[in-house]
Amino acid sequence: MTRVLVVDDEPQILRGLRTNLVARGYVVDTAPDGEAALDLAARHRPDVVIVDLGLPGIDGVDVIRGLRTWTAVPIIVLSAREQESEKVDALDAGADDYVTKPFGMGELLARVRASERRAVSPDAEEAVVRTPAFTVDLTAKKVVAADETAIRLTPTEWHLVEILVRHPGKLVGQRQLLQEVWGPRYEEETNYLRVYMAQIRRKLEPEPARPRFFITEPGMGYRFEPGG
Amino acid sequence: MTRVLVVDDEPQILRGLRTNLVARGYVVDTAPDGEAALDLAARHRPDVVIVDLGLPGIDGVDVIRGLRTWTAVPIIVLSAREQESEKVDALDAGADDYVTKPFGMGELLARVRASERRAVSPDAEEAVVRTPAFTVDLTAKKVVAADETAIRLTPTEWHLVEILVRHPGKLVGQRQLLQEVWGPRYEEETNYLRVYMAQIRRKLEPEPARPRFFITEPGMGYRFEPGG
C-alpha cells in the first residue's frame, strides 16, 4: 500500500490525479495549499509527494524545504513554468523530480513508480526483526507476539516502533523521534514520547515496568535492543 | 569525489557535458555506445549515470536494464524523443529521471545533484573506538566494557567522553571542554571537569586512581589515549 500526497490548488487537477492514482491502487491524500500539505505529511507520512509550484500562501519551494527538514520522502514537482531557474531552485530545495504541465498521466505514473522503487529498494532485505518476545515485520507493518498472537499498534505507536527498530542497538535522540513522527514543530514535546513509549511497552514488553527491548537513555533518547 | 558516467553518441554533447561536469568538480567517464557504457560502469563504479536513449547498437533502455541487473546507481536519461511511451519505458526499466533535449545545463546539473543527494543519504558509517578496557560506539552512543557488559553514561558524561574520544591522542583544553558541554558562560568552572572526569574514570578506567585512558594534563586539559 503506497500513500501519495497530492498538493495543488486547482480542484480539477486534484480530482484527476486522485482518480488515476486510486485506480492504480494508491491511497491518496490531497491538500489545496502548503499549510495543509505540511500538516498532512506530518500526520499521514506519505510514501510519495506530488506538489504544484504555484500555490496560494506558502510557496511550493517552501513546502519542499519544510518537508526536507524532517523527511526524505520522494517529492515530484508539477509546474506550468518552463523557466530553468524554477527547476533548479525546486530541485536544489530537495525535490527529486520535476514535470512541466501539461504532462501525460502515463509519464507521471511512471515517475511515481520510479520514486517508489528508489525509496523501497535499499531496505528490501531483512524486513523482519525478531526478539525473544515479539517479531516486527517492517514491510507488512505487523507485530506478532512470541505466542503467535497479533499485536495491534496505533499509527503513531507503529511509527515510533518502526524508527527504533530500523536502528537496532542505536540511540535515537528524542528530537529525531519527535521530528520524524510529529513533524518539526513538535521537537520540544517530550511528553508525547513518554506517553507513547509507555503504551508501546505495555503492548510489547513482557514486564512493562522493566523494559528489556525499548530502553530509555535519560536525557538523550531511546534505544531498541533486539537481544533484550 | 563523485564519478559520473556519460553515455551519448554525439561527440559534441559528450564534450559539452564533460566540460561542465569537470568544471563542477566531478570525475567524468564518457562512452559513445551501450557496450562501452556497460563495460565502463562495471570497471569504474560511477556514482551517477547519464544516458542518451538514441544509441547505436544496444538501445538506451537495454543499457538501463543491463545496469539494473547489478547496481542501484542513479540513472538520468537524456532523449530527443518527446513520446510518452518512451519515457514510461525508460522509467520502468529502472531510470530515475528523464530529461528531454534540448535541455538546460543548469537543469541537468540540478538533477545530477538531486540524484547524488538521494544516493548518499542512506549510508551511515560506523564510528567505533576500541581500547583494551572498553569500546565506544559513537553512532550508537554506547559504551561497552571489555567483558561485553554495557556501561551507562549520563548525558553530560557522554558528551565529555565523545569530545575526548573524537580527538584521540590530542590534548583538549579545559576551556574547550567547558564551552562545548556547558556553554560559553562556564569557561571558568573547572570544578565541573574534575567532578565529571572522576565519574567517567570510575565507570571506564580499570584503576580509577591510576588513569590509563583519560589523562590529566595539569593546567591545560585532558587527553584520551586509546592505547592506554
Add this chain to the structure above:
DNA sequence: CGTCGACGTCAAGATCGCGTCAAGGGGGCT
C-alpha cells in the same frame, strides 16, 4: 621545609527528566 596552585574526592541539596494516570476532544467508521 613551607606555601601555593591544581587536582581528586565526597556529600548534600536542588533540579530535571521520566513513568504513570486520567480526562477531554476530534476524526473516522458504521
Add this chain to the structure above:
DNA sequence: AGCCCCCTTGACGCGATCTTGACGTCGACG
C-alpha cells in the same frame, strides 16, 4: 448521527542527575 478509537494535554511522585561547596592530596617552587 452516534459511537469508538486515538491523539492530546495536564498533573503528580519518584528517582537520577546536576550543581555546589568543602576538604584532602600531590607536586612545584621559593
